[in-house]
Amino acid sequence: MSDETVTGTHRIELDEPKCVAAGQCVMVAPEVFDQRDEDGVAVVLDETPAAELLDDVREAVAVCPAAALRLVAL
Amino acid sequence: MSDAARDPAVRDVVVVGASAGGLATAEGLRRGGFTGRITLVGAEPHLPYDRPPLSKQVLAGEWEPDRLPLRPDADIEALNLDLRLGVTATGVDPRARTVALDTGEEVGYDALVAATGVSPRRLPGGGGHVLRDLEDALALRDRLRPGRRLAVVGAGFLGAEAAAVARGLGCEVTVVEPAPVPLAHAVGAQVGQVLTQAHRERGVDLRTGVGVTQVYDGGLELADGTTVEADDVLVAVGSVPNTGWLELGGLPVADGLVCDEYCAAAPGVYGVGDVARWDNPLFGTSMRIEHRTHAGEQGLAVARNLLNPDEPRPFAPVPYFWSDQYDMKIQAYGYLRGHDEVRIVEGDPAERRFLAAYRTGDRLVGVLAIGLPPRALRPWRRHIAAGATWYDAVGDPPAGETTEPREVVSDVAPA
Incomplete structure (x- = not known):
């Protein structure tokens, strides 16, 4: 991908104060999520993930124990 | 999953229990392409909401109930559910494949998912607060004011979290625990002592090794004849699975709905979350897990197996829980219960910065x-998921002797 304006069809929303640092999202979709070292709070590496990652992201949204993630269609 | 593999006979799914496990099942079914009817029955009047914050942010007055819904209304609507809230299942007929509801209705199903959770255990005679649902949390929250005296019965994770919150709000807190070391049965005596010490440092009056004989209006009467005066009492002595309606239908119940490794209890009947006991092939044992993450994972697993009965997958998760107490976040992977040895493999418990590994037999079973x-x-979670031996993961042979006494105390589960 050479054009930085190229985006996916969906955007990930993270409600950071809700995050409980369980890291379930990182386990399911390591290309898309990470955790901060200091408190384990989730970090979205790719807010508009490519289509082939969406299944994993949906799984991450589903297993998030704090309901802190949402995948919104753009 | 291919369409051909789906069971065309399944058109009607009834999910009883509208909390995290029931919701995950419904979402998993729709995500798996299921277009039939999903009836979601919930005993509480609320849309699915999050429970772990009840003993944390809600009790502390930091969050109002509007922060708790697990999904926005629009997402629930998009699932196209036949939603029955404030409705309880009273029985089931597995042969006729019907569920009886307290509305007098009988609802037919091709597949039934039991996700009815647990109820707080009470002391003989009742009395005191419990902390399981939103109303419980709001009732206790409204009582916690600076200078008020709270007595907590049970120093499990729930009681410990509530005690920590109450101290933070300026209450005088007494915790009574029948075991000599709180949580020793769950996490081992050494880790239990670390947690205990944190509470004592924060001014909690922790009384261990003594049971409670009675909860009365002004406090507690203890087995050693002493009393604890309190404005409010919280009873946090574990919970019992809500299996009465399943038992009436002749389904197998033994501290939970008894399921196989595919989470099936009988043809077309599955168990999800706190209420389900199933064979976890990763640990080679039957277990019932009351953790928040588990409910979601098992709901998704059951949805998959329900839609693909010819290719069922064993449900072999590494359980995970966390607990927040004061400035400590406690996190654990694996199945720690019944362990033979605990070893500190990183950090220093005295600094409350450490990692403890748990051995059962020759296996690393948890951290x-x-x-x-x-x-x-x-990396430790990966070792556990791979079924690593203690020797391979920790690098030392198991200790010659069991370092942790196994104690039988109240079965109190964290988030």
Whole structure:
């Protein structure tokens, strides 16, 4: 991908104060999520993930124990 | 999953229990392409909401109930559910494949998912607050004011979290625990002592090794004849699975709905979350897990197996829980119960910054960490998921003797 304006069809929303640092999202979709070292709070590496990652992201949204993630269609 | 593999006979799914497990099942079914009817029955009048914050942010007055819904209304609507809230299942007929509801209705199903959770155990005679649902949390929250006296019965994770919150609000807190060391049965005596010490440092009056004989209006009467005066009492002595309606239908119940490794209890009947006991092939044992993450994972697993009965997958998760107490975040992976040995493999318990590994037989079965970054735990989780031996993971032979006494105390589960 050479054009930085190229985006996916969906955007990930993270409600950071809700995050409980369980890291379930990182386990399911390591290309898309990470955790901060200091408190384990989730970090979205790719807010508009490519289509082939969406299944994993949906799984991450589903297993998030704090309901802190949402995948919104753009 | 291919369409051909789906069971065309399944058109009607009834999910009883509208909390995290029931919701995950419904979402998993729709995500798996299921277009039939999903009836979601919930005993509480609320849309699915999050429970772990009840003993944390809600009790502390930091969050109002509007922060708790697990999904926005629009997402629930998009699932196209036949939603029955404030309705309880009273029985089931597995031969006729019908569920009886307290509305007098009988609802037919091709597949039934039991996700009815647990109820708080009470002391003989009742009395005191419990903390399981939103109303419980709001009732107790409204009582916690600076200077008020709270007595907590049970120093499990729930009681410990509530005690920590109440101290933070300026209450005088007494915790009574029948075991000599709180949580020793769950996490081992050494880790239990670390947690205990944190509460004592914060001014909690912790009385261990003594039972409670009675909850009365002004406090507690203890087995040693002493009393604890309190404005409010919280009873946090574990919970019992809501299996009465399943038992009436002749389904197998033994501390939970008894399920196989595919989470099936009978043809077309599945169990999800706190209420389900199933064979976890990763640990080679039957277990019932009351953790928040587990409910979601098992709901998704059951949805998959329900839609693909010819290719069922064993449900073999590494359980995970966390608990927040004061400035400590406690995180654990695996199945720690009944362990033979605990070893500190990183950090220093005295600093409340450490990782403890748990051995059962020759296997690494779990780890628990306080104050360590997430990436410190991840390789350990991978070891547990791979079924690693203690020797391979920890690098030392097991200790010659059991270092942790096994104690039987109240069965109190964290988030």
